[in-house]
Amino acid sequence: MPTDNRKKSPALFAVPEREASGDDSLPFEETHARGKRDESAPVCQLCFGTGLEVVPGKGARPCECRKKDSKAKLVSSARIPRRYEHCTLQNFYNVKGNGFIWRAFGEAQRLIKEYYPGMDRGLVFMGPVGVGKTHLSVAILQGLIEKGVPCLFYEFGALLKEIQDSYNPVSKSSELKVLAPVYQAEVLVLDELGASKPTDWVRDTMMQIINTRYNDKKLTVFTTNFFDTRRAPADETLEDRIGVRLRSRLYEMCKTLLIEGEDYRKRFDAPKA
Numbered sequence: 001m002p003t004d005n006r007k008k009s010p011a012l013f014a015v016p017e018r019e020a021s022g023d024d025s026l027p028f029e030e031t032h033a034r035g036k037r038d039e040s041a042p043v044c045q046l047c048f049g050t051g052l053e054v055v056p057g058k059g060a061r062p063c064e065c066r067k068k069d070s071k072a073k074l075v076s077s078a079r080i081p082r083r084y085e086h087c088t089l090q091n092f093y094n095v096k097g098n099g100f101i102w103r104a105f106g107e108a109q110r111l112i113k114e115y116y117p118g119m120d121r122g123l124v125f126m127g128p129v130g131v132g133k134t135h136l137s138v139a140i141l142q143g144l145i146e147k148g149v150p151c152l153f154y155e156f157g158a159l160l161k162e163i164q165d166s167y168n169p170v171s172k173s174s175e176l177k178v179l180a181p182v183y184q185a186e187v188l189v190l191d192e193l194g195a196s197k198p199t200d201w202v203r204d205t206m207m208q209i210i211n212t213r214y215n216d217k218k219l220t221v222f223t224t225n226f227f228d229t230r231r232a233p234a235d236e237t238l239e240d241r242i243g244v245r246l247r248s249r250l251y252e253m254c255k256t257l258l259i260e261g262e263d264y265r266k267r268f269d270a271p272k273a
């Protein structure tokens with residue numbers, strides 16, 4: 001009978017991945033400290049460089065060394081500026097934390113917890129300088145990177161400058177090497193929306209980026225120092241800065257969180273009178 005031969009050569013089954021706490025007798029660091037792909041370092045002792053760890057009698061699973069590599073790659077490709085690298089939800093605090101700030105904190109926390117690919121309703125953190133908008137946005141990226149989500153951080157002005165610098169007057173287009181990651185990142189933070197002088201080119205470029213992400217159901221988180229309403233007669237609103245069309249698109253694709261409060265950096269640095 002042909003079925004009798006089946007058990008002679010067992011197939012290699014996929015086995016559950018290693019728990020964070022480690023389910024093997026040796027601690028992860030001991031067996032795996034040499035997992036980096038450095039020429040001088042011995043090859044990873046769990047997978048011998050294959051990326052697949054064989055569990056005797058059970059099967060194979062993705063090796064920890066590759067997971068570490070992929071997290072390091074996510075961190076570096078997110079391009080979080082060094083001065084914000086430390087920003088997480090755990091170290092977010094505000095001396096005079098008020099209702100606005102804690103609501104924004106709660107939304108950041110919720111977004112990290114509930115995120116799934118295709119979730120397309122992002123956030124706009126709207127408020128004066130120094131209330132923690134960038135900190136919260138970076139904290140969202142850090143939390144999502146922990147979950148393995150490819151993220152990208154850009155300061156609005158810096159992004160526009162990079163696009164502008166790569167603009168080719170002959171082809172009348174900007175290089176895709178700048179734009180592709182902005183289009184493709186699962187989650188994008190665009191910091192200081194509206195900070196650049198609002199020319200037609202700036203508005204068209206932003207509309208193109210944001211529409212592309214919107215159509216592809218990619219999540220975007222914005223911060224802005226501009227408000228929807230004028231606080232003084234000479235104030236510019238966010239709509240003045242980015243245009244009516246873009247502001248209304250943001251209403252569709254994001255929840256706006258108004259944060260009122262004092263600049264915490266001033267409070268920390270101010271000499272005590």
Ligand SMILES: [Zn+2]
Binds near residue numbers: 051063064
């Ligand atoms: Zn390995």
